Amino acid sequence: MATAALSTVQLAPGQAAWRRFRRHRLALAGGVIILVLVLGSAFGPYLLPFDDTYIDIMKRFAPPLSGAHILGTDELGRDVLARLMMGARVSLSIGFVAMMIAMAVGIVVGAFAGFYGGLIGAILMRLVDAVLCFPTIFLLLALAALTEPGLVTTTVLIAATAWMAVARVVEAQVRSLREREFAVAALAFGSSNLRIMFRELVPNAIAPIVVAATLNVAKAILLESYVSYLGYGIQPPAASWGNMLNNAQIYLTNAPWLAIAPGLAITLAVTSFNFLGDGLRDALDPRMNIP
Template sequence: MTTLRSWLQDPSPTSRRQARLGQLWLAWLRIQRNRLAMAGLVIVTILVLVAAFAPWIAPYDPFVQDLGNRLKPPGTTGHWLGTDDFGRDILSRIIHGARITLYIIALVAVTAPVLGLLIGTVAGYFGGWIDAVLMRLTDIFLAFPRLILALALVAVLGPGIENAVLAIALTAWPPYARVARAETLTIRSSDYIEAIRLQGATAPRIILGHVVPMCLPSVIIRVTLDMAGVILIAAGLGFLGLGVQPPQPEWGLMISSGRKFLFEQWWVATMPGLAIFIVSLGFNLLGDGLRDVLDPKSAPK
């Protein structure tokens, strides 16, 4: 282990692979020193594990109704978090709801940042009227609150998890485009970009091969910080009946169905609300930690 650590921390790496692994190792050491970031990483890891092993972890079937045990408080009759108005185990529904939440997060994370990254780098690299057109389009999307715009898109497309993901992705890309454009404006006049251009490299090759990789750290940080907002928007759409449809155990939908019991059977809406709060907090803490690690302007600690 000591030999491997010395190899990773070698100040004079002998290969590109050793240099990249060494950078990852140093980043991991830095994030380990940030306790809040490690807490966020633990929360996100637990979310992934719960979603992956939900059928084996959940004590009950999340869809089976038991009207004889409806609205039972937490800790009674073997239901740790109580039951809802149909007698379904809330803990099991929250565990299976983690799958839906992670599914939405994953789809948005591989669509919105990619679109925003391409638009931002193209606008920043070419400038001129291309930059003006793309940025004015970005401004139009930014002029509307994300939740309102997502509601309008879902109202047009119709309710459902696929349409909800599409609506969230279409409203989430503008900030990534702004970040990528700002990074590209500082990169496009660099000496190494000029050298690559003089060698005859085409604009698509320069953008995809050299500009986009330089913008990735800032975009990754923004993605992690934005996941909490994605979770809240998805829960909001489910709460309004425009996202995931019953009887799926989506957290926002669970809060919506339990709001009428909030004062007497508080656990029906409170437990999924706590799940949303904890997961959102985890992504925010992890995003702050990644910003300290990946930001090239931050000095190494």
């Protein structure tokens, strides 16, 4: 009763969520870092005097802060900062695009499975379970070995290993939401099943979907670097954080900055997305009351 009395002055759901999110310091920091990474990769390369593939054989292995090379140069004298920024473009866009594809597939599969249930639901969800059983990294490498490596294939492959978690979240949400009275009311006033699924039910599952999405971006970035590190992903001379690490391992003792820069970038991006996901999960959960 106490809370009911308090709720006379109600906040819009969005406002309340923003309040809860603001209290989550790490998530806020994560959000800022992601913003910096995105802006840096988008505009940074234009601000540098060096191209990421420009080879200056005279200045091989220049250490960081030597002359104009802020993060030094690699074994071919290419500027590490420029490569890091171009690599961020690749890694981040793979992360976002793979997340989008995984979301789309996961939401559709989950919505159909949850809404229809029964045989259709059982078949779809057992398919999800089956795919989920493969060890992700081996599945990815096996598939990568069979296809032409590149930006598009890497993205699609990563999406193919990430949609199942989304499908499960959406299926559970839709299955419980379809019993709610507003869904029954929509059925009674003649909405088609597709309309009920995607206009009424899925928007109400948006909170867990958004959380799954952010965590998926982190996972995709990590997977991209695994695959590129192992040589199956983005091919040189194009830069990605993963193949920069791959390059760096031979020179680890005499040019450690080659490994540290992309390593830090991956760590920073992945933890930021994870924190952001945590923050969104708490912020979008209406059961979390502002104390």
